Amino acid sequence: MADSKIKTIGVLTSGGDAPGMNAAIRAVVRKSIANGMTVKGIQRGYSGLLNEEIIEMDKRSVSDIIQRGGTILGTARCEEMRTEEGQKKAADICRRHGIDGLVVIGGDGSYRGALALSHLGINAVGLPGTIDLDIACTDYTIGFDTAINTAMQAIDKVRDTSSSHERCSIIEVMGRNAGYIALWCGIANGAEDILLPEKYDYDEQKIVDNIINNRKHGKRHHIIINAEGIGHSTSMARRIEAATGIETRATILGYMQRGGSPTCKDRFYGSLMGAYAADILAAGKNNRVVAFKNGEVTDFDIEEALAMQKSIPEYQYEVSRILSR
Ligand code: F6P
Numbered sequence: 001m002a003d004s005k006i007k008t009i010g011v012l013t014s015g016g017d018a019p020g021m022n023a024a025i026r027a028v029v030r031k032s033i034a035n036g037m038t039v040k041g042i043q044r045g046y047s048g049l050l051n052e053e054i055i056e057m058d059k060r061s062v063s064d065i066i067q068r069g070g071t072i073l074g075t076a077r078c079e080e081m082r083t084e085e086g087q088k089k090a091a092d093i094c095r096r097h098g099i100d101g102l103v104v105i106g107g108d109g110s111y112r113g114a115l116a117l118s119h120l121g122i123n124a125v126g127l128p129g130t131i132d133l134d135i136a137c138t139d140y141t142i143g144f145d146t147a148i149n150t151a152m153q154a155i156d157k158v159r160d161t162s163s164s165h166e167r168c169s170i171i172e173v174m175g176r177n178a179g180y181i182a183l184w185c186g187i188a189n190g191a192e193d194i195l196l197p198e199k200y201d202y203d204e205q206k207i208v209d210n211i212i213n214n215r216k217h218g219k220r221h222h223i224i225i226n227a228e229g230i231g232h233s234t235s236m237a238r239r240i241e242a243a244t245g246i247e248t249r250a251t252i253l254g255y256m257q258r259g260g261s262p263t264c265k266d267r268f269y270g271s272l273m274g275a276y277a278a279d280i281l282a283a284g285k286n287n288r289v290v291a292f293k294n295g296e297v298t299d300f301d302i303e304e305a306l307a308m309q310k311s312i313p314e315y316q317y318e319v320s321r322i323l324s325r
Pocket of ligand 1: 016107131174
C-alpha cells in the first residue's frame with residue numbers, strides 16, 4: 001500500500017471515552033506506519049483540532065497503552081464542530097498540518113464532524129467507540145464489554161447487601177437513550193425488573209405488584225436495573241418504598257462504567273477495527289464508518305450509517321423478561 005495517495009493520517013478520540021480506545025489508537029498508528037504513512041495525534045477531540053493541539057506519533061508513542069482505560073489523546077464534546085464555520089476551520093487546520101486522512105474514534109455525534117470533513121476534502125473514517133452500543137451499523141462498539149463487566153460486578157455487590165437487608169435496589173446504568181447496558185446486565189445479574197427506554201411503559205404499579213408478589217414467594221431482595229435514558233432512580237425508589245413498605249435504595253453507577261482496564265474483547269476489537277481503518281484509508285476509501293457486522297469487520301458510507309436504525313433484539317428482551325420471573 002506504499003503508493004497510496006494519503007501521506008499523513010490524523011487520529012482523534014471524540015465524545016465520551018471508552019475502554020479500548022487506546023488499543024484502537026495504537027492500531028491506527030502502527031498499521032498506518034506499516035502502510036508507509038506518517039501519523040499525527042490530535043488531542044482533546046475536535047476541540048483540540050480547532051486549537052491545533054497536534055502531536056507527531058511514532059510506534060513508541062503508543063507503547064504500554066493497550067491495557068489502559070480512557071484515551072491517551074484525551075477527548076471532548078465540541079459545539080464549534082457542529083457549525084459550518086468550525087468545520088471549515090478544522091479542514092483548513094488539517095490541510096495546514098498535512099493531514100489528508102483522519103480517523104475519528106467515537107460515537108454517532110462524532111461521525112457528523114467526520115462527514116463534514118469528508119465533504120471538505122479530508123478523507124475521514126469513523127471507528128465505533130462508545131460504551132453505549134448504540135451505533136446502528138455495527139454489532140459491536142469498543143468499550144461496551146468492559147462497561148458491562150464493570151457494571152455487572154458492581155450490581156453483584158449491591159445485590160449482596162440488598163439480600164442481607166431484604167431491600168429493593170434500583171441500580172441505574174449508563175447508555176444515554178439506549179438500553180443495551182441495562183439489558184445485558186439485567187440478564188447477566190438476574191435482575192427482577194429491567195427498565196429499558198425503548199420498552200418501558202412507565203407503569204410503576206406493575207413493578208410494585210412484582211415486588212410484593214416476589215416477597216410473598218420468599219425472594220429476599222428485588223433488583224431493578226434502570227437505564228439512564230429513563231433515569232429518576234432516586235424518586236422512583238421513594239415512590240416504590242412508599243407503595244410497597246419495603247426499604248428501597250437507589251444506586252447510580254455513573255462514570256465508573258466508563259473507566260478501567262479494557263477487557264480482552266475491547267482490546268481485540270479496538271486493535272482489529274483500528275488496523276482496518278488505517279487500511280481502508282490507505283486503499284483510498286473516504287467517508288466510511290468501520291463496523292463489526294455478521295462476524296466480520298466491514299465498513300459503511302457515513303451517511304448511510306447515520307440513517308440506519310437499531311432496536312433492542314426482541315428475543316433478548318423476551319428472554320430477559322421470562323428469566324426475571
Ligand atoms: O456515550 C457514553 C456516555 O457515557 C453515555 O452513557 C452517557 O449518557 C454520556 O456519555 C455522558 O456524557 P458526559 O461525559 O458528557 O457526561
